[in-house]
Amino acid sequence: MQKIQRVYFNMKNLILSFVLILPTLSFAQSLDRTMEALIRTDSNKPVNDEVVLTNLVSADSFDGEYFKIVRGKSNDAIRFDADEELTFRAATAYYHLMKARTYFIEKVKSDYVAKIPKMTIRIEHKNQFSELGHFANDNLEPQHNNALTIPAGKGLESRGVKPWGIEIWFRPSKRIHLNDLKVNDLAQREFQVLMKTFRNQIHMQSLQRFLSQAVVAVSKETPGVNPLSMESLVRTVGSSVIMEVGYQFIDPITKVFSRKWYWLDTTLVPEIIYHEYAHAALSDHLVLSHSTAIIEGMADFFAGQIADSPKLAKHIKKYNTYNGKDATKKQEYVTQFETSQYANTDFVFGMLWEMKNIIGEEKGEAFMFTLRKKLTTNSTIRNELIEGILKTCDEVCTVPFVDKLRILKALNLKGL
């Protein structure tokens, strides 16, 4: 009797399961849709072109199996019939996020990425992030010209804040005068040092000429060589005066001739989308708590891999008026790179890119993905990152000792 009851119970469960699963299965059938988005050509030029958005689960909105694109704080996916500019942004974000996800699953074989629950992607979102409340109060300074990946949160039931998963927030673009920006421009500083050397050289040259003329005038009474004559003084001092004036006014002169406005439309720069998704993909070890040079550098590296380019956010002036990142740029290490102020410089990106070239293209990706296990959010470049690289090489490299030696030599040349 008991056995019959059990069989009956199992049958009931099976039928119930079918009743529940069948509609879900038909509903979950993925859809494709062709839309216009911003993509890069093979020669890295940004163009608007038709792309196929795959794995959509909604026939009328940007709601997919893995990503839901919403506007601001809304939880509803942006509809395909919404404002043309908004759908263009949503399509661009969705397309490149899918590309990034496919990369991590198919090329890097990340189990973690395959298991990341559907992510909500917020575009045109101005609120600051709050670890407790998800969105910080609207009264707080609205955010523009950047993007961030936020960690999942438990929510705050007492305040009606529901739990949320990993999300990517793309801020709206806004024109900001460069004077209002605090920029750590190392190139500008180097230029200033060079200018100072040039100025000193010119002054020294004037002094030398004056002294040599004086010596000649004293030793030989040659007519016309009088260092104290007006003409000679004007000639000698003139170049120094011109140089000094130029040097003192170099900053305002540079400002007159250089770009004055800054904006960054993060939703429309493919490499920024890859970079943000890489943060999510690496978050099993590199927790999304704060920004460090290593966390940003790792995300930059994978963004570069997905984009198949060592240059990020470059040659896209319509949407980014500030310098992008360049892994091929020669840069020496300075201790300031360890501070959060310099988290977004391209030093670590360049360093990891060089490591990949040493280890070989084929193994480089697997190398960097394994490397994340050896790092934490508190890792420093000079200690844990290099230690991690060496230990990863022991695991991944074909001839570890030789590759480690190449790595150490390259790092030494970088001033590390």
Place this chain on the structure above:
Amino acid sequence: MRFSILGLWLLALPALAADPVSFRNDREGTSYYSGNKKAVAKALREVDQTQIVGAFDEVLKNSEKNKLCSFDFNKSLLRKLKEINPKFTEYNGAIYHLRAENQIDDTVVKILTDAHNIFATDPRLPKDPENLFLPKQDKVLELLPVIGSFEKNFLKVACFDEAYRNMYSELMKVDKTMKSSHLEALLVKAYESKVINIDTYLNLEKARLNELEMSGLTLKAYYQKVANLRVQYPLRDSTEQSNFVTQKVDKMKVSRRQRLLENYTDLQIILMGNVIKKLRTRLDSQKVEILIYDREQGIETLTLEPMERFRLAIKLLRKEMSLLSLNTYFNGRSPDYMDLMTAAYEVGIIPASELDELAGLQDIWNPKKTFWEKARVWVTTFSSVATIVIPPPYGFIPALAIVVIEATAGKKSDPNAEDPTSLF
């Protein structure tokens, strides 16, 4: 008991038995002599390759390791080859072919071809008496008997090269100021005085012309050196080959391995190899700590960062290289880094795959100068003069040149040299 001792003795017999002499190449990659294709082709036109190898094997079979002599070896091999083809002339080509077949290595090639070339030298006779300068008469009287005893006292007990060096050493003991031109005249005098016969005269004159007294490595010494090294450091992989050791040494006509075997004893080679062994261990070490003690008690432990470990290893290498020259066995001689690398490979301490990378470490403390670094001195000098000579408004040009050259070439080759945040 007796039987067991007899058993042990019988077991040891094969080991006691003389090993056949072998010069087989067990370390070198592409030969230093690989460019001599014409000579090889000519030799192979005169006798075929199996005949060359066969003749070599036969001569080798009849060689005794205690009596190895390059001159005798050449004589025997040349005789065999001439038996095959009486018109055979391209002896060096045959030797290069033996190297290509790995029957011998580059060092043996050098020893055999040098010996052959000595006897093939034209002594340009007759000598002009006006150009012959004898040492002082009293010295001549002492020197002539030494030359006269060459065959009896020197050649009878040693190979020609060793015998010549021994005789030369004896001559120098008699007259420290003796020069090559003096010896030239002495040999003529010895022949004219019938102290030596024409054959001995010719051989000694050829040896003098080729400065045989300067060459360091005989076939016997080479064989003993390599055999000792192989006994003390048996090779893990005798098929391993490296092109690093067959590369030419700068400003010399020898390969790195030839230079090593010519210039260093087996003990020196082992000591040099051990320096690299320690370097390798340090480079591969995952942890280096500095302990600070207050009397007996350790009070502080400093763990070095990875790059500090790397630079410490290099600094220690430099220190040990310097200390090596103070070692009794080196007599103040300072081996260079490439010698150390070659020595470490010779005894199998580091594999061929690691040689190039390890050798590249030298660039860290002794970087090659770039074009701009070389140009720096001249540009700076000329620009300094030009700043005075060139009148305004063009005076800025040399000033700009100085700034540009300082900015591009003026950076320190070691960017870590003055980093206060790094220990090493």
